[in-house]
Amino acid sequence: MKLLNDTISKIEKIDGSFAVETKRRLDNLTKPLGSLGRLEDLALQVVEITRLKNPQLKNKVIFTFAGDHGVTQEGVSAYPKEVTPQMVYNFLRGGAGINVLARHVGARVVIADLGVAVDLEPDPQLIIKKVGLGTQNMAQGPAMTKEQAIESIENGIAIFEQEFKNGIDIAATGEMGIGNTTAASAITSVITGQPVEKVTGKGTGIDDKTLEKKMVVIKKAINTNKPDPKNGIDVLMKVGGYEIGGLTGVILAASARRVPIVIDGFISSAAALIAVTIEPKCKDYMIASHFSVERGHRIAWEYLGLKPILDLNLRLGEGTGAALAIGIVEAGVKILNEMATFEAAGVSEKNA
């Protein structure tokens, strides 16, 4: 609990002290006022977070965490849970979607096992920070103990802190875990107060009948465990997952280090909901990557008050949407750093 409390205590409010000067610089660049829209907003946000006038996004790091979910016993997923470890090996060999897109934007991927249900083969690229061999079935009782919830968050913080030594200018969340849209829907319903029907989707591709069952299971999990919406750790413990807790830790740690943190898909937004429930100030450090096909994602973004950068019908997770969004954020930062001003370029300004 000490690592978590120390991290929370370091998260500062964004005070806006860089806003006026940065806006003035953006307005002096050779373009009509505000004509680069969202790119300008993103550049400003990165300056405010980092307190650097000319931030460089050299070290881009995507944290892709894996964990299994006891609730898969209820038959809520389209894929067998063996896919979780299989996909971790795919990540390690560089063949998954996140590997391709991370390479595309020049990001490195940090792969960690927060709670896969089997022991994975050691690999120099794989961080093992297992909290358990998969969570318990949340339809029957809490997904984990309170100690495990805290441990998963602190493991995420520790992984971030270890990687921070190698440099992180921008971070992103990503995950893999068969069954984790079920947990994410439960978390989103509890924290936002929206009915289960509105935040539950087809995940990796279940049919309508399985979707019905998935909703029944989520309702049962919420009714059985009665998580406290105001208590992020309680929600994580009762209806969460180890990889989700790990990502909550990454979000808190990034905020404490004043590193912009790009939130990926629906499961990542559930981790973000837990993070803001624990410490609301971390919201200002978040950048929403995209609108997922998964219906609860929009509700999570609305609750967080974040406007996603992209809308590309993605629903893969792993950090794939966040990787693409990093490319756009970097474009915004380069606009700020590299464009000529009216004066330097000898370009006339607007008619009076």
Next chain:
Amino acid sequence: MKLLNDTISKIEKIDGSFAVETKRRLDNLTKPLGSLGRLEDLALQVVEITRLKNPQLKNKVIFTFAGDHGVTQEGVSAYPKEVTPQMVYNFLRGGAGINVLARHVGARVVIADLGVAVDLEPDPQLIIKKVGLGTQNMAQGPAMTKEQAIESIENGIAIFEQEFKNGIDIAATGEMGIGNTTAASAITSVITGQPVEKVTGKGTGIDDKTLEKKMVVIKKAINTNKPDPKNGIDVLMKVGGYEIGGLTGVILAASARRVPIVIDGFISSAAALIAVTIEPKCKDYMIASHFSVERGHRIAWEYLGLKPILDLNLRLGEGTGAALAIGIVEAGVKILNEMATFEAAGVSEKNA
């Protein structure tokens, strides 16, 4: 007229013969079916256009054309027309938005003067293909002669063909020309049949009073010249611009060479409207980059039946939105080329 007719005659219909195999390959990659949404669609489109199973987008070329507009005499712009040549020099020095974003996605920018109102200083990077020293004032009569309209299109084709010798795997349009949203609104109104009010916006940032005047001027130009909506060259001649004609040529030439062509902002979409009016088959070669703030842009996309990739509140032009979109298209192509299959990665497929 021969170069234009030859180019048009080479544009083939996309026949879909690569669709089944490419979809099968995308479906075999280690991800839930269709879960990379738009990225998969874009990869498929590039395969169908190029007829390459594994297209490589190594040579990315953005054609940024400049031209002046006689209609600026009517006071429809926020900036003086001197800004057109000043911005060309800014492009040549690498300080403009398009330079920054092209570098970001690894594209080269081809800068050409299709009709700036002054003679520009020679520069090894600047292609001079002037059709005239700015167009005539379309509120008083045709913007150019029929011969000039054809010349502007053929100049665009010639510039594309010259650059094609250096390799082009994906192309994009971009432009600079004070007054050219006025021409683009007129073109969009004529070709789509929508009223001037629905397709006219604030361009680089005019006030409400100037916007009123701009609409009056556009209506006058259309009523005076009576362009034939079914005749792209007639529309270009009467209410178009030299840089717009040049981009029409680039779009037709790219289609003839089976090169995907990314359409940038509102002025580029007006060039696309002229291109499909001349040869409807070129539509399949187009990729819509983004939704501009400029209101007519949505109407142009709807008419073209294209769905933009991005929505970032941009309204700069130059090719900036297209540059960002190229980054997303390339991501899609890399997914197709680089992701592991279920079989190769030893990942279990979906439950039966």
